[in-house]
Amino acid sequence: MSIKTVVVIGAGIMGRGIAHVSVLGGFNTILNDVSDDFLQKAQDRIRKDLQQGVELGKLSGEVMNTSLQRLGLDADMERAAKNADLVIEAVPERIDLKLELFARLDRVCAPHTVLASNTSALSITEMAAATKRPQQFIGMHFFNPVHKMKLVEIIRGLETNNETFQTVESVSRKMGKETVEVRESPGFVTSRINALIGNEAFYMLQEGIASARDIDKALKLGLNHPMGPFEMVDLVGLDTRLSILNFLHQTLGEKYRPCPLLVKYVKAGRLGKKVGKGVYEYSDNPGGPS
Known part of the structure; x- marks a missing residue:
């Protein structure tokens, strides 16, 4: 066609x-x-x-x-x-x-x-x-x-x-x-994997294992990810990520239960770059997180 x-x-x-x-x-x-x-x-x-x-x-x-x-x-x-x-x-x-x-x-x-x-x-x-x-x-x-x-x-x-x-x-x-x-499946390929990585990063932040900046740095330099999980979620939108996790939790089970810290950020209105603050805070013309 x-x-x-x-x-x-x-x-x-x-x-x-x-x-x-x-x-x-x-x-x-x-x-x-x-x-x-x-x-x-x-x-x-x-x-x-x-x-x-x-x-x-x-x-x-x-x-x-x-x-x-x-x-x-x-x-x-x-x-x-x-x-x-x-x-x-x-x-x-x-x-x-x-x-x-x-x-x-x-x-x-x-x-x-x-x-x-x-x-x-x-x-x-x-x-x-x-x-x-x-x-x-x-x-x-x-x-x-x-x-x-x-x-x-x-x-x-x-x-x-x-x-x-x-x-x-x-x-x-x-x-x-x-x-x-x-093939049709909840989350397809990329969202299904990326949601797990991003959610685990929030659990690590919640547990005080490392700072958000250091978790991002570790995945970029240690695992060759082009963006860290918190940079990524700020770009995608924390509300969007939470919506996806809720759906995957409902359809695929407990391993996708959203981290309470992510839920708290969304309730606080920290939705990412689109509103100027998420995990990081952004200026009007951000070159990156501040």
């Missing part, structure tokens, strides 16, 4: 990143969210990230300008999605929210449209069942920051057909990504 128009639902950190790589991949892309203000901020950040790519010599000014011309903004979801070939959902990790969204999308999208979720843990089959096109439903799990991270996990639901899989695999590669095929 030929994909020309991609619609991304949700203009947060993940959604704007997916839109970024989509326009770079040559796709006409419409970014949708509930307000024009959210959309304008996302467009400004995409432009800033593309400009940084030009300054680093990773792309030309011409490529940047052409890519930005492919980006459209629309706060009306039904209008944005009605002519889409592929819709990628990037809304918060709440199954009720996603089920409602996909039921609406199924009603307004053309019969050929492929629906994809960027979920990092939730059931593709359950979301597909909210539509009348489960054969054209699939998981496309991108990683933050999307324009830098090379992987997309592709997850089939129970009824996902081969054409849908091959289509999103091709789209992912045009977006500059490597892909892995993952």
